[in-house]
Amino acid sequence: MTAYGEGARPKVVAGTSAQETLRLFDQQYWDIDSLDLSGGTTYGIFVSGTKGILHHIHLSNLAVHDVFGGPMKNKDNGLVMFSPGSVDQHFDDVLLDGVTAWNTNQWVGIMIGGGNLGYPPESVWNTNAVIRNSTVHDVQGDGIVLFRVRGGSIDSSVAWNTGMQITQSIGTPNAIWTWMCDDCTVEGNEAYLTDSPGVDGGAFDIDYGNTKDSVIDNYGHDTQGYCVAIFGAGFVTRQSVVRGNLCINNGRSPRMANYQGAIFLLSWNDGSIDGLTMENNTVYWSPYENAPALLNQGNIKPGTAVFRNNTIYSTAPWMVDSNTSLSLAQNHYSYFGAGTPEWRYGTSRFTSLTAMQGDSHQETGSSLSQHVLQQWPRVYELNAELEQTKAASAVPREQQQIKGWVLSCLLPVSLDANGMMSDAALRQMVVLKSLSQQYRALGLQVKLRMTSPDAQLFKTEAFHNAVVDLDLAGITTEQDSGSGVEQTMLLMPGGKIVARWKGFTGPSTLGLALRRWMGEPNYSQMGVKADE
Numbered sequence: 001m002t003a004y005g006e007g008a009r010p011k012v013v014a015g016t017s018a019q020e021t022l023r024l025f026d027q028q029y030w031d032i033d034s035l036d037l038s039g040g041t042t043y044g045i046f047v048s049g050t051k052g053i054l055h056h057i058h059l060s061n062l063a064v065h066d067v068f069g070g071p072m073k074n075k076d077n078g079l080v081m082f083s084p085g086s087v088d089q090h091f092d093d094v095l096l097d098g099v100t101a102w103n104t105n106q107w108v109g110i111m112i113g114g115g116n117l118g119y120p121p122e123s124v125w126n127t128n129a130v131i132r133n134s135t136v137h138d139v140q141g142d143g144i145v146l147f148r149v150r151g152g153s154i155d156s157s158v159a160w161n162t163g164m165q166i167t168q169s170i171g172t173p174n175a176i177w178t179w180m181c182d183d184c185t186v187e188g189n190e191a192y193l194t195d196s197p198g199v200d201g202g203a204f205d206i207d208y209g210n211t212k213d214s215v216i217d218n219y220g221h222d223t224q225g226y227c228v229a230i231f232g233a234g235f236v237t238r239q240s241v242v243r244g245n246l247c248i249n250n251g252r253s254p255r256m257a258n259y260q261g262a263i264f265l266l267s268w269n270d271g272s273i274d275g276l277t278m279e280n281n282t283v284y285w286s287p288y289e290n291a292p293a294l295l296n297q298g299n300i301k302p303g304t305a306v307f308r309n310n311t312i313y314s315t316a317p318w319m320v321d322s323n324t325s326l327s328l329a330q331n332h333y334s335y336f337g338a339g340t341p342e343w344r345y346g347t348s349r350f351t352s353l354t355a356m357q358g359d360s361h362q363e364t365g366s367s368l369s370q371h372v373l374q375q376w377p378r379v380y381e382l383n384a385e386l387e388q389t390k391a392a393s394a395v396p397r398e399q400q401q402i403k404g405w406v407l408s409c410l411l412p413v414s415l416d417a418n419g420m421m422s423d424a425a426l427r428q429m430v431v432l433k434s435l436s437q438q439y440r441a442l443g444l445q446v447k448l449r450m451t452s453p454d455a456q457l458f459k460t461e462a463f464h465n466a467v468v469d470l471d472l473a474g475i476t477t478e479q480d481s482g483s484g485v486e487q488t489m490l491l492m493p494g495g496k497i498v499a500r501w502k503g504f505t506g507p508s509t510l511g512l513a514l515r516r517w518m519g520e521p522n523y524s525q526m527g528v529k530a531d532e
Contacts, residue, residue, distance in 0.1 A: 163195040
């Protein structure tokens with residue numbers, strides 16, 4: 001099911017009493033793309049069934065929005081929902097690529113798996129489910145979720161304005177997370193402006209019952225709750241990896257900051273955590289009250305969990321609060337303030353890193369630096385990973401005319417066999433669209449120069465449709481026949497290049513650079529079209 005001809009996506013609008021706009025029940029081997037779906041009281045897209053394994057359902061280049069109905073009855077309601085209709089039914093080979101889902105008073109943005117059937121055996125878990133290059137915003141509950149999936153992934157996607165419900169009704173939401181999954185990866189995503197009327201309200205979460213799940217190279221920022229959490233409840237959460245993530249301005253809610261921290265480990269209901277590696281993460285922690293950046297209240301099997309090679313920049317002196325089941329090593333702490341940094345480990349409280357190292361035999365190879373609070377606004381300049389470009393001897397004349405900040409991307413583009421934008425190009429565009437909205441109110445101009453050695457590509461109907469469907473309003477686009485290497489540059493007013501990156505540049509790298517040079521994002525124009 002697809003569109004034909006030239007122009008915007010065809011619109012499919014559900015009637016006022018229709019439960020869903022698009023429904024697939026006991027169906028398989030569907031490819032659906034290039035549609036604009038709106039309406040429905042409970043779902044935008046609903047995929048379910050009762051017959052064993054349903055194979056190959058691929059949804060690409062879809063807009064799904066404005067699903068409004070009555071009160072939420074459960075978490076299996078929302079914009080895009082794959083929910084088995086019986087304990088024995090499940091999905092194999094599910095792909096959601098380039099799906100934008102927004103605006104609902106139901107629970108979820110995108111969910112594969114559903115949670116209504118409790119805890120079926122692993123033999124009937126969903127398999128090979130991929131969500132990529134997709135965006136979710138303005139939902140009452142969760143953003144993007146995998147439930148009961150083996151061999152799945154959420155990558156290169158964005159979720160913001162999640163958890164918008166005012167009072168807690170059926171649970172507490174997060175932006176992007178996994179539950180009861182095996183060998184699933186959450187990688188290269190961005191989550192921000194997350195909230196919850198209760199607990200959670202975080203960016204990323206490896207929830208209970210997961211095995212071999214990873215949260216890698218994500219950017220979680222400006223959240224009411226935590227950046228990353230690992231939970232064990234009723235089941236054992238095994239072999240989790242949290243690596244290379246960037247966490248900034250988490251715990252905006254004082255209540256949630258105190259209860260959860262920026263990185264949160266917790267178990268309850270006889271659950272536990274067995275095998276956990278948290279490494280190479282960077283946390284910028286500035287809660288309104290003195291709350292720990294790392295809070296560990298998990299029941300962890302001895303010797304199986306480690307927190308190492310992480311960097312924490314904090315305005316709160318309380319760095320760590322952990323029971324003794326977690327090993328700490330080779331971390332760097334930077335405290336900005338006049339207080340005394342402290343670590344709590346087990347029943348002991350340490351006001352000196354040296355004392356902690358000596359008495360607890362933890363934090364081997366770790367270090368501490370202390371700065372005055374007035375230096376905090378320049379904290380992003382301390383990050384050695386920012387790739388700064390030295391000023392050229394002369395700025396080209398055309399660049400001298402630049403009056404504001406410009407994020408310029410030279411991006412090779414191509415179309416796949418179905419006329420969709422290639423994955424390599426689409427994932428960079430998802431990043432640029434998100435940053436454009438965050439910094440539009442501060443005057444950032446995002447310029448996208450698309451290149452292709454095939455000069456005829458830009459003249460085709462398929463390419464024109466692909467660009468229209470991307471909704472790049474607010475981003476200046478150009479086309480150029482050539483074979484340039486992908487690169488992104490940040491230019492200051494007057495045309496000086498202050499940073500340059502080759503190849504794909506992810507949300508963490510660009511987000512940190514923009515904070516370093518332009519300051520914190522301004523969210524006043526989120527969701528507002530550039531011409532409004």
